[in-house]
Amino acid sequence: MDEDSLVGNQDYDDAAPREPTTSASTRRLLLKLGCSFFLFGLINNVLYVVILSAALDLVPPSTPKGIIAFCNIFPALVAKVGWPYVLKGRIRYTRRLNGCCAISIAGMINDRSDAKVVALFDSLLMRLLGICLASFSSGLGELTFLQLSTRYHPSSVAGHAVGYFASGTGAAGLVGALLWWLVRGLGVRTGVGMSSVLPLLIPLSYYFILPRPEVFAALALPSIDEEDHLDNEATASYTPLPTTDDDSPVMPKGPVALSPSDKWHLVKPLLLNVILTHATVCVYLFEYTINQGVAPTLVYPVPPPEKYWILSKIVQSIRDYYPLWQLVYQTTVFLSRSSISLGLPPLPSRLLSLPAILQAVILFIVVIESAVGIFGDDSEALSFSLVFLLISLEGFCGGLAYVNVFYRINQEHPHVPHGDLERARQEREFKIGSIGFADSTGILLASIVAVPTELGLCRAQVARGKKFCKSL
Template sequence: MSGIKNKDESPEIFNLVSEAEKEKKEKCNNRRNLAAFWLFGLCNNLSYVIMLSAAYDILEPKPGPNGPNATTPAPEHNGTTMPGDIMLEDVMASNRTPLIAHCNPAGTGVILLADILPCLFIKMLAPFFMQKIPYSIRVLITIIFSAAAFIIVALSKVIWFSIVGVVCASISTGFGEITFLSLASHFSANTISTWSSGTGGAGVGGALLYAGLTNIGLSPRNTVLLMLIFTVTLGFAYFWLLIHPKTITQKLEKKNTDADINAEVDSDDSSPLITDEKEAQVRCEHTLKEKLVLILPLLQYMIPLGLVYTFEYFINQTLYELLYFPNTFLVQREQYRWYQVIYQIGVLISRSSVNCFHTEKIWIFPIFQGITLIVLLCQVLYQFMPSIWIVFCIILLEGLFGGAGYVNTFYTIIRKVKVEEREYSMGVASVSDSCGIVIAALSSVPVHNFLCSLYK
């Protein structure tokens, strides 16, 4: 009898073991997918960050023993005016030490324009045709342009060719961002958190690597070439690490669905990182008219995010190089590099915190960022802050506001938009940050020239 009992129970035991193994495998796959999306964010955004961190050096390429893009170190000032320096005497009070600062003939906003305009065009056009391109081809295009960007900028001996490299970085970043945000719609909302955290990591990693490696003596040329490691890592993350769901290869037709199909994504950590078949059935192709109509409800998210990016990139590419403190341990170009690092640290912290803190009140972030801009602009004009450490703290807040605006926008969209509209909506919403950056870049050039005229 006992033998019969054991024989009867064996299928149940087998089922329990199978369920345990299945659960273990699912957890492993979930971890791999989360890790893959973190690497997507890191590697895709790194070229963009490196170009902005190197903007000061790109505008002054000079052949030298350390490579074609090696630059002459910024002069240490000891109270005497150096050749090429310009002084802010008309704005400073007579009892203050005159501010010595170097203004590039073309501000770093020129690099920002080259780094964002191609990205914007891609984001505006891609949602209307990219769904017809397989994800593997999209990722390969991203990788090719990323590699080209680093190689061209590193080997260039003239500014215009360096800018071609920056344009390649912009194409890579824009194509990659819209690709990976659309890809995230095939997974749970948790992938948005890890993607955003990865982009924050790209900011800190890129800015810190560039500032740190150049500070210890590595030439800008070799530093940029070293970044090719991350281009290779991007391919590894997509083609090997990511578990590809069936939905990214299926061409699904529009179907009538039962009213009980819910568009809400479960935000619990235990939710699957690959969408199920029932959800996959409601994915569909929209007509051009339907796509244009879907943009209207997204404006409530896109406009605040666009304003956040306008304010923060105006600060970064117009004010950073003029926020100069002459009596510190850092010369001017080093101050610019470390402003970028601190800003990116703030971005990383806030983009990684959405699972701990989330708000749908996106409009609060442009308000905070606008206040930050006003404070730093006043510092450029009136030099009222006694220490560079105060500016460091304000720039950290700037990064926190910018990163929070980004991650909360996309996290809200992926939770509130219908399943069949989610992939398209994520791609369209990504246009708003690029629009904000373009506005900042276009305004930064004349404002930079005006502020520099005050230093004459």
């Protein structure tokens, strides 16, 4: 199956004079590019976070929340594994994004199914089906936007795009958790229904805000290496792109498509360097085991107003603890995923495994706190402070792992024969898309581990007389 490259469908006049290269015009284009990719990351991931934050409300108390996590990640994993490895040729970005938008809306509308005449079991199945559709759309969308970032040159522009996309995905966590915190009082049916219109912002941003890659060819931006130089030469004298996905531009050579052996040759070093050496799978395994298997059991008595004036305004029932932990986690994820877009330097390669090590330590401590209570059941303030600190650190580690791994892959350039630009582009797209399954694999494993973890920790709490988890 061949995919045709198209970024937007607006017409572009090759004969029109180019905009003068000034610092103001450069800043304006980079701002539009950053805003576009920020919105892509925000909207593509926000429904995923809404579903995770609403886990307590989407399923009955007797259903482990890890089931929500499983349905919310497995279809995304299928999309991330299927598209880069199975499909070949050039990418139809327009069709992909329109399809993702339609699937996501359909999933969230289906997720609202809660008719009074439907049995609870049937209603639960319909909600899980809707979650699966939204997950598939989110996984395919994330893959597509990361691949789209590699179409921009020079490398500084591509890094700008992926940095803002990562920041948008972090903002999605914060916005999604906060959004559900605000609308959950309206009920699942109304709250999820209101969220279903958000995917429409993706095609609007794509068509009306996103600059085309060709416009950066006229700017006096530094080229990092020979590949950037070749790409800038190509975009400076490009063949006009078609206005529909079905028409292909005239190419001087036959169609280029990476073979399975080509893809395996590209992915082998990534499997060792990124997925194994930098422990990307482990980062997300530990992180989402905490979020889905341990955090639901980190509940304490409702703080009395006379003793905890501020905290009592936030936590008014024991059901408020879980969305609060999600909000704290998503806030710190947003800050750390925005590190590169804020101008901070990326982590050195030798430190990319550090987030996984810290996540393992955090997981161990919160499991002990949940099971036995490090400070005892009479020291809720100390326990709350400890959990708040650990959840914050967990979010920082997860966000740093995400943005730094994808940024470094985005900045790599394939070694291809001189002038073979189409092959170079497809290799860049495949490389950044091929590692997307690493984080999803870690999250999927965590959703499986989270079910027995949550049940086991709840039993341990009940055994020592703390029965809050049973009332969630």
